[in-house]
Amino acid sequence: MTNHDKTEGQRAGMHFRRRALLKMTGAGIAAFGMASTISISTAKARTMTQDWDKVFPKSDQVDHEKIRFTNRYGITLAGDLYLPRNRAGDRLPALAVGGPFGAVKEQSSGLYAQTMAERGFVALAFDPSFTGESGGEPRNVASPDINTEDFMAAVDYLGLHERVDRERIGVIGICGWGGMALNAVAADKRVKAVVASTMYDMTRVMSKGYNDSISLEQRTQTLEQLSRQRWADAENGTPAYQPPYNELKGGEAQFLVDYHDYYMTPRGYHARAVNSGNAWTQTTPLSFMNMPILSYIAEIAPRPVLFIHGENAHSRYFSETAYEAAAEPKELMIIPGASHTDLYDKMDVIPFDRIESFFGDALV
Incomplete structure (x- = not known):
């Protein structure tokens, strides 16, 4: 890491402390102050529209279908399934795509999936x-x-789909879901390969801060506040929410400006996204504080992993340290001049040719 990077990180860290909220990928490190008055409509959140409400145009080369599936905890998930339009009768390789942290499938993950x-x-x-x-x-x-x-x-859903070869399934995780993807693939041996694009390790950033800058005293204070917030939530019968995400007040670090440029403008705004002016619950960080998700990253091997990150991304160190911890076969691809959010949606920056060839080689 360069001295410039360290200086930028320190400046960003001080700015966050002044506002008493670290907003990494749209996730709060800690919850301070009074509860937000944001209203979360649970009915709307669980209604699945059939309209094309993505932030990217629909491809005429792909068939699209809205689907539902259930996870092991009994939670019903909503998804967008994309299939090649001119597909042959053979079963095809498949990819599960998730992220960024605080985004919805109508944003980056959908763009990656459709592409x-x-x-x-x-x-x-x-x-x-x-x-x-x-x-x-x-x-x-x-x-x-x-x-x-x-x-x-x-992966359960894909493996049961009639058009999918269940022995040829890969995973793509973007931003905070890059870390989740690596954790999932380390444990789920059905997956044959994984790509982590502009990856964040959310457990690391929530428990240690950006560039691991949080002291034990600060961590203890955060846990004290989060713990007491649980009493307030229990007494109220509903969780308090953090302040709205990605609203700018001036003087923010460049990567926060970049987040705003994606989540709060027509480029990437989506009303259902946590990061588009909504918020996580104040106590969301609690389950991340003692839970390092990349402890077993080496156990992805012998299946291949591809890390992709921007040269100028504030988050680049997450991929670099994860790459060092991973076992061969592994690859770290640094995109010249790219920022963190460039890899969300910029088609001339995201290395789709390399992603295609990576999975083409791995899912055979």
């Missing part, structure tokens, strides 16, 4: 439990365990 379907893969983009059109109460809460399970449940 890979254009290239010959059955691809399933899904909303994680408690978010988007998927089920689960309360709304807008995350869990490293349940969200890892969501990927495995997507």
Whole structure:
């Protein structure tokens, strides 16, 4: 890491502390202050529209279908299934696609899935439990365990689909779901290969802060506040929510400006996304604080893993350290000049040719 990176990280860290909220990928490190008055409509969150409400145009090379499936905890998940339109009668390789953290399937994961379907893969983009059109109460809460399970449940669905060769299934995880994808594949031996694009390790950033900058004293204070918030939530009978995500007040670090440019403008705004002006529950970080999800990353081997990250991404260190911990076969692809969010949707930046060839070699 360069001195410039460290300085930028320190400046960002101080800015976050002034606002008493670290907003990494749209996830709060800690919940401070009074409860937000944001209203979360549970009925709307679980209604699955048949309209094309993606932030990207529909491809005429792909058949699209809205589907539902259930994870091991009994939560019904909503997904968009993309199939190559001019497919032969043979069963096809398939991909489960998730992320970013706080996004919905109508954003980056759907774009990745549709693009890979254009290239010959059955691809399933899904909303994680408690978010988007998927089920689960309360709304807008995350869990490293349940969200890892969501990927495995997507593999369940794909393996039972009549157009899928269940022995040729891969996974793509974007941003915070890159870490979830790696965790899922380490445990789920049905998956033959995994791509982690612009990856965040959410357990690391929530428990240690950006660039591991949180002290034990700060961590203890955060846990004290989160623990007491549980009493407030229990007394009220409903969780308090953090302030709205990705609203700018001026003076934010560049990567927060980048998040706003994606989530809060026509480029990527979606009303159901946590990151598009909605919020996680205040106590969402609790389950992440003691749960390092990449402990067993080496056990992905001998199946291959491809890390993709932008050269200028503030989050680049997550992929670099995960790459070091992973076992061969592995590859780290750094995209020159790219930021973290460039890999969300910029078709001239995301290396789809390499992703296609990676899975083409692995899913044989």
